[in-house]
Amino acid sequence: MKKITTTITLLVLFSLSVSANLQSIQVEVKGKGKPVLLLPGFTCTGDVWNETVAEISETNECHIVTYAGFGNVPALDTLWLQTIKQDLDMYIEQNKFEDLSIIGHSMGGTLALWLASDKKHDIKNLLVVDALPCMGALMIPNYSSETITYDTPYARNLLSMSDSDFSGMAMNFAKFMCKNTSKHEQIANWIKISDRKTYVHGYFDLLKIDLRKSLSKIDIPVRILAAANPSKSMVENAYNEQYALLDNKDVIYIENSAHFIMYDQYDVYIENVKQILE
Template sequence: MKSLILSIALVIISFSLFADTGSIQVDVVGKGKPVLLLPGFTCPGEVWSETVEKISQNHECHLVTYAGFGDVPAIDSLWLQTVKTDIDKYIADNEFSNLSIVGHSMGGTLALWLASEKQFDIEKIMVVDALPCMGAMMIPDYSSDKIIYDTPYNRNLLKMTDGEFSGMARNFAAFMSKSVSKHQQIVDWMMKADRRTYVYGYTDLLKLDLRENLKNIESQVVILAAANPSKSMVEGVYNNQFAALKTKEIVYIENSAHFIMFDQFETYMKELKQLLN
């Protein structure tokens, strides 16, 4: 019932706009200091619905949805760079000062990218289970130049039937969240995603390496890391990937998978409010 009320409220009090290229849509809810909310891969801005319900009384929440996800039309090429450029434009057009950014997964990586370029007055960042270089965690002897778009794996994804893709999505949802009630929503978002964006956009993300760029960040950064399967299993990855970030706080969240804001909402919200306030 609460989610239904929030959805109705979002329709009534929010407004949306598209950047010139159509690669992002931004819904704005609430009043106060601005907070840019960047979702993870395949997720629309509504992934932050519960967050907005808690913070929009004192913060102007800007919920981003990327091209190819949710109801935003796909774009032809250069997906990740175009999305980043349009977020730059959105921040510049709104002349934000003391901006806070909350980013989950890919959204957290984008937040680090934005802050590392020091174009804008970004005061605080919360990174929710994200890394500056996802590819390095997944691929031995990682090199961005070695990541290519035309691979047997990518071709197979493009050829999958909806039934096959749905089965894969269900496995992913079970792995990414311990909250069973959220699994269907995650699957629905993945199924709604434009398939080419899913395949080539994720390749864009694997090619992105921001580890050295972190040394340029001057914003306050809090990193929430899912201690899954255990803190000892992930601590080395986070310490290694964020080594160049001069000032940071890493908080390991127990009993949570990738969607920390679903699995441990109260702990996540406590950390977020502490950062924003």
């Protein structure tokens, strides 16, 4: 009897340990078929994939991720982006996925590249939607990840900003990142309800990530949808430079689209989704 009790206790402790280790992500599963991991961008919840899931869930098992600090998922009091990456590794391992496809938008695309470059998993292909392996290098002159810290005037200003001012900023960002006016309120609301510390420190976590050299380790097909905003000529050099070491890639520039390609040019976007899944 004592041995049985001990076994049950160990199983419970293991279950609790696994649950704790996956606290940085919440995953909803819909559909049946070949597995697809859907990774949203910064501040977005898994609802950003609603239209995508409606289209593909009849033939694909969709694993829809929301990150800690966004939507209704409690924030973390630890390293944010690194913990998300570790939990995604564990989630893939626990589910024993075979021929996994990953679709990632923005930060989710960067995470998809990170997962593939580690070569730990049986990943079939990636669809990267308007994402770069090193966003910081695009924004910061003389970029060096070691010099990026949480304690900056910009960070302190965001942390102390009033809810009203933060809401106004969120709507301005939504209008800049999406041409589809019907989606502005939703995008702005995702920003507004995000945990403020996660929003600030998580953004700096993302700026520190530099995967440009690691791309040489990826040998699976990677399709990249790039928003040609304001024009292809304005963004093409950045994509050529950042993805220079990725051999097996197909970069498609999407005209008349801002950052949220799945909202601005849905038909072109979903056609590419179907192609990589088929």
